[in-house]
Amino acid sequence: MVDLSVDLGRGRRLPNPLMTASGCAANGKELHRFFDVADLGAFVTKSVMADPRSGRGTPRMAETPSGMLNSIGLQGPGIGAFVEEDLPWLKSVGARVLPSIAGSSSREYAQVAATLRDSSAFDSVVGVEVNISCPNVANRGLVFACDPMASADVIGLVREQLPREIPVFAKLSPDVTDITTIASACVEAGADGLTMINTLLGMVIDTDRLRPQLGGVTGGLSGPGIRPVAVRAIWQVRQAMFEGRLPTVPIIGVGGVRTGRDALELVAAGASAIQVGTAVFNDPSAPVRVLRELCELLSAKGFERFSDAVAVAHGR
Amino acid sequence: MSERSLRARVTQEVAEVIATRRVGAYQHITLVAPGVAELARPGQFVALAVGGETSGTLLRRSFSIHKVSPSGTYGGTVEIVVSAVGVGTRWIVERAPHDTIDVVGPLGKAFPLPTAPVACVLVGGGYGSAPLFWLAGELRERGCHVEMVLGAASEDKLFGVVEARRSSDGVTVTTDDGSAGQRGWVSDPLPEIIDRTKAGVVYGCGPMGMLESITRVAEAHGAVAQVAVEESMACGVGVCMTCVMPVVGSDGRTRMVRSCVEGPVFRGDRVRWDAFDGGHARVPDDAVGAPKVGGH
Ligand SMILES: Cc1cc2nc3c(=O)[nH]c(=O)nc-3n(C[C@H](O)[C@H](O)[C@H](O)COP(=O)(O)OP(=O)(O)OC[C@H]3O[C@@H](n4cnc5c(N)ncnc54)[C@H](O)[C@@H]3O)c2cc1C
Ligand SMILES: Cc1cc2nc3c(=O)[nH]c(=O)nc-3n(C[C@H](O)[C@H](O)[C@H](O)COP(=O)(O)O)c2cc1C
Numbered sequence: 001m002v003d004l005s006v007d008l009g010r011g012r013r014l015p016n017p018l019m020t021a022s023g024c025a026a027n028g029k030e031l032h033r034f035f036d037v038a039d040l041g042a043f044v045t046k047s048v049m050a051d052p053r054s055g056r057g058t059p060r061m062a063e064t065p066s067g068m069l070n071s072i073g074l075q076g077p078g079i080g081a082f083v084e085e086d087l088p089w090l091k092s093v094g095a096r097v098l099p100s101i102a103g104s105s106s107r108e109y110a111q112v113a114a115t116l117r118d119s120s121a122f123d124s125v126v127g128v129e130v131n132i133s134c135p136n137v138a139n140r141g142l143v144f145a146c147d148p149m150a151s152a153d154v155i156g157l158v159r160e161q162l163p164r165e166i167p168v169f170a171k172l173s174p175d176v177t178d179i180t181t182i183a184s185a186c187v188e189a190g191a192d193g194l195t196m197i198n199t200l201l202g203m204v205i206d207t208d209r210l211r212p213q214l215g216g217v218t219g220g221l222s223g224p225g226i227r228p229v230a231v232r233a234i235w236q237v238r239q240a241m242f243e244g245r246l247p248t249v250p251i252i253g254v255g256g257v258r259t260g261r262d263a264l265e266l267v268a269a270g271a272s273a274i275q276v277g278t279a280v281f282n283d284p285s286a287p288v289r290v291l292r293e294l295c296e297l298l299s300a301k302g303f304e305r306f307s308d309a310v311a312v313a314h315g316r
Numbered sequence: 317m318s319e320r321s322l323r324a325r326v327t328q329e330v331a332e333v334i335a336t337r338r339v340g341a342y343q344h345i346t347l348v349a350p351g352v353a354e355l356a357r358p359g360q361f362v363a364l365a366v367g368g369e370t371s372g373t374l375l376r377r378s379f380s381i382h383k384v385s386p387s388g389t390y391g392g393t394v395e396i397v398v399s400a401v402g403v404g405t406r407w408i409v410e411r412a413p414h415d416t417i418d419v420v421g422p423l424g425k426a427f428p429l430p431t432a433p434v435a436c437v438l439v440g441g442g443y444g445s446a447p448l449f450w451l452a453g454e455l456r457e458r459g460c461h462v463e464m465v466l467g468a469a470s471e472d473k474l475f476g477v478v479e480a481r482r483s484s485d486g487v488t489v490t491t492d493d494g495s496a497g498q499r500g501w502v503s504d505p506l507p508e509i510i511d512r513t514k515a516g517v518v519y520g521c522g523p524m525g526m527l528e529s530i531t532r533v534a535e536a537h538g539a540v541a542q543v544a545v546e547e548s549m550a551c552g553v554g555v556c557m558t559c560v561m562p563v564v565g566s567d568g569r570t571r572m573v574r575s576c577v578e579g580p581v582f583r584g585d586r587v588r589w590d591a592f593d594g595g596h597a598r599v600p601d602d603a604v605g606a607p608k609v610g611g612h
């Protein structure tokens with residue numbers, strides 16, 4: 001049996017490295033009909049902001065080769081409803097939860113983190129993922145994750161709000177010139193780990209009506225089609241860690257994982273945990289299937305510990 | 317049965333195609349899917365994967381359940397009626413007997429059934445009639461008088477006229493071009509039928525424009541409309557938030573709700589038809605969490 005346990009930092013160990021991806025699994029109840037969400041290393045919830053949000057108009061999706069474009073606009077119930085309903089439910093089924101938080105100002109992120117910290121089911125939280133791919137209202141809507149200073153500001157404020165034993169993950173956007181600069185700014189500001197990658201900005205035109213297909217015009221590209229981008233981003237940041245350009249922290253890999261083989265690719269590039277997003281839309285039990293396949297693959301390749309496979313492709 | 321399948325009100329199964337035949341413009345497909353057949357109710361749908369495990373077409377395609385036979389010769393079967401309009405539906409209609417398709421279902425909420433034996437009118441546009449025969453059977457079992465209105469652009473796009481005669485107490489057919497039945501829209505004969513039968517409920521399934529007009533007619537003639545909508549869905553199981561539409565809740569407030577879990581059947585008068593425009597649905601300004609001026 002391969003030892004699948006992973007260290008997320010701050011003394012947090014998970015029984016296995018498989019997670020859902022934020023926004024691709026709602027807040028647990030829906031997928032619990034297909035598999036036990038407590039079987040996952042952690043359950044990552046939909047990014048939640050301070051107040052309820054309707055999200056954007058429709059259409060909100062377009063299919064693309066081996067993937068899709070989405071423009072949801074962070075629809076959600078707000079942190080109040082999240083800590084009153086969703087988090088206690090996840091706790092009641094024994095899930096380890098990695099809530100994803102978002103904001104349109106660094107103060108909003110801090111406020112969301114504080115509400116989370118003070119909530120009754122906070123003991124089910126194994127870490128907090130900070131979705132910094134949101135428009136910064138204070139800077140003409142420029143996405144935080146595209147600006148090292150703004151990213152660091154958010155991460156620093158969130159870190160202050162959370163207890164020491166809770167690791168904070170900064171979720172990075174691949175739509176930047178040099179992802180290692182943003183990664184480094186986040187880690188210096190107090191991030192205990194990085195999640196890579198969020199969606200890539202894309203657009204589809206409906207050629208029947210000759211207009212943008214999405215109600216929100218542009219959207220986030222995801223799915224197997226973007227996997228090479230995720231592998232590249234993870235590789236570059238891990239390489240920078242090896243070179244001492246930033247401290248070594250765990251990377252949660254996400255982007256186009258559909259099979260155990262795909263997961264191993266991200267792991268070999270440097271990911272210590274894996275999230276499965278869009279593949280869930282194709283196969284609702286994909287996260288547990290990928291875990292099983294990854295386990296078989298590691299065992300077939302002679303690995304005794306999952307952690308031995310992390311970043312193994314570097315220096316080969 | 318495992319603990320999981322007991323907990324589940326939905327299943328995922330690899331279904332064998334046991335029959336597939338052309339019916340007018342559509343393909344009528346029978347799948348062996350005992351789990352879905354056992355759980356399904358009229359108005360629910362199934363989501364089919366396209367093109368096998370390595371397919372680059374990742375998103376499932378949704379289809380209303382036309383009929384289920386929980387204990388057929390081959391085990392429980394589920395029937396669907398497919399109009400081939402794009403890559404996914406073309407792949408599905410090309411499946412031959414003994415091919416398999418990965419099916420998730422049953423999904424969504426079923427048509428609510430009246431508690432008293434009131435008269436009902438069932439209105440189907442194109443393949444939208446597919447789930448209505450099964451519904452008609454259940455309604456008549458409850459003692460309801462059932463009439464059906466089937467409409468389509470042309471005769472080949474009508475589905476189930478013969479079956480409608482078997483399943484109901486009266487059938488009206490309309491086509492846009494007059495190639496079958498009376499020329500015009502399903503909403504044309506509807507007022508007379510509601511008034512004559514003193515119908516309490518009008519059930520509808522078909523294009524959004526049609527559902528809006530039957531909602532208006534039903535309202536004007538004192539009936540409740542229950543409509544099954546069709547929105548673009550990436551997951552079908554409630555996790556992606558792509559399939560939303562503006563619907564008024566029991567508290568009187570409009571929310572962008574997921575049509576795959578809170579629908580596809582909605583009370584027509586709860587749908588914010590004013591927000592729909594040529595394939596787009598806006599977020600009404602008064603919706604919960606709508607963007608504020610100067611905000612996001
Ligand atoms: C609840 C529900 C019930 C349905 N019942 C039936 C039925 O009984 N018979 C039938 O023929 N069709 C039905 N449809 C429509 C059917 O799902 C679409 O025609 C089909 O998804 C189109 O796929 P495609 O690959 O052929 O088309 P493409 O245009 O290539 O599809 C591209 C993408 O858009 C989505 N899409 C395109 N058109 C629609 C649409 N009209 N509705 C939802 N998603 C769409 C697809 O799922 C896919 O992700 C239903 C849809 C829903 C939501
Ligand atoms: C419909 C949809 C909604 C998403 N919502 C969020 C979100 O709320 N927060 C976030 O950090 N990422 C969100 N993502 C991005 C995913 O978490 C993930 O980073 C990305 O899709 C790449 O992984 P994948 O290819 O496995 O889907 C969303 C993706 C999709 C497809």
Ligand code: FES
Pocket residue numbers: 548549550551552553554555556557558559560574575576577
């Ligand atoms: S289709 Fe994904 S939430 Fe409805």
